[in-house]
Amino acid sequence: MSAGGKAQEHEQKYKRDVIITTIARLMIPFIQMYALYVMVGTEGAGGGFQGGVVFAASFVLFVTAFGITKGRRRLPESWNAALSSLGLYFYAGIGLLCIILSLFGAQYLNYGALPLWTIIGRPATRGLSITFVVEVGIAITVMAVFASIFFDLAWKGGEDKEDNKEEGGE
């Protein structure tokens, strides 16, 4: 028996439960909203690492309720790989911008040297760059990496063939 057949048998054995799918549909937007709130958490508790992990947890709930094929369609591998390095480039990039935009006057990651300070002052510049660039960059990387690890561990193989059959392809 092929891998696709096995997966299909598995699918028939464990049917999707309407309660789980409905609750997941209700919960996921709120979990993601809360993740965004935690992510820019310079006003209260939280930070990039925590926010990213909560965001990845929403994907785990989605896969639990709707299956890994639909989950992969929501967050494709290519997007996942791009996002996991994008966050790191945000962080390293703003550090480099501090050097370049201050004409090699400031150190790496010295956010106070960004030219925005002439308008809103040094402390506000540092606060804004921490809140909206550094923490968001960390959160994007952590979210993508944790989702990637979860998908790789949960992927049994052959799900894509089953997916093709559903769509009438191959």
Place this chain on the structure above:
Amino acid sequence: MKAITASALLFVILLGALFIYVAEDIPAFGDPNSPANRWINLSIGIDARSHVVESLNEGIVPDALVSEIKNRGLPLPEGYKVEREGEGWNILIPKGEMFYPNLEKYYFIMNEGNRLWVYRYSVPVRWEERCEEEIGVPNMVTAGLADYRGYDTLGETTVIFTAGVSVILLLRRRGKL
């Protein structure tokens, strides 16, 4: 070599060059001027005579103490300020760092056993007392994590990214991309 392989190699080389460049800015490990304690005793002491105490109360560091501090190779630049605090005096000195606020709590002079001892403030004091004023963010933990300890957090994020790449290399079964 494919175009995407060449561009990926170029990215990696650029990122490596960036890290090597910025590593020049990291403070040296074991720097005696940045201890982890609240303040440390510098073992600089002079006798607490009445005219010395009076000059400290007037806001002037006595010459004997200035020469002791200078002998140790520690900074006491022009334009310092002396403030009374509890049992001793704070010496605030102008900072040498670019783009930071003006004065920093630097030395603490305490009267112990009729002798004046010089203590040096350290990073946590500045973190606790000046954090919101310098960074403008009420959450002290996040501010310290991303600003004062920015290099550390960048490294942590890189570790997580490396872990993700390792799991992809070890566990990924080829599916539809």
